[in-house]
Amino acid sequence: MVDDTATSGAVGLRVLVVGTDEWAIEQGAGSLAAAGHRSLRCHEPGEPAFPCNALIAGRTCPLDAGFDVIVTVRGRPAAQPAPGEFGVVCAVRTGHPLVVAGLTMGNPFRPWADHTVTSDGDIATACEEAASAGRSGDVDQVVDLVDHPTTA
Numbered sequence: 104m105v106d107d108t109a110t111s112g113a114v115g116l117r118v119l120v121v122g123t124d125e126w127a128i129e130q131g132a133g134s135l136a137a138a139g140h141r142s143l144r145c146h147e148p149g150e151p152a153f154p155c156n157a158l159i160a161g162r163t164c165p166l167d168a169g170f171d172v173i174v175t176v177r178g179r180p181a182a183q184p185a186p187g188e189f190g191v192v193c194a195v196r197t198g199h200p201l202v203v204a205g206l207t208m209g210n211p212f213r214p215w216a217d218h219t220v221t222s223d224g225d226i227a228t229a230c231e232e233a234a235s236a237g238r239s240g241d242v243d244q245v246v247d248l249v250d251h252p253t254t255a
Contacts, residue, residue, distance in 0.1 A: 115140035117170040118230050119194055123185040125149065127178030127205055131226055135174075138227030143170050145190040152186040166193060171234040174226060175212065177205040184211055191215075200233035202226065 118135050120142045122128040132142040143165040145155045157164030173194035184191065195201050195215045203212050204220035213219075217236065218229040 119165045119170045119173040121190040122176035124178035127176040131176035172200045174202040180206045180208040182209040202229045
């Protein structure tokens, strides 16, 4: 889904926004919209993370729609990916830069994160920097995260 709440003016980034909790995803999408960027989602707000938009007839996967960067907004520290964060694996595997924002303690995506933003940081600026720099994390390690998750 593309969130058309981005402000008018210069063309902004298309950002896939995922996270540990719906409220955190909404906050991240709001910050990006305020900076003129568009948000895409793996699932519609208020719906379960699975099945994702790729698996629902009539919806479009963000991978098919195209985007510049992915951000996961972590509303709570967790050593394992939350169901709402599974889009990170898809995005990083396809070469998209990753921004991890919010409560990043115990962040399982550390090896693939291009930028980390603390809870008082600027998500939009981090996404802009990550998108302009391109992918820097180790894409080959994504499979290891799925097969052998990190432990706390």
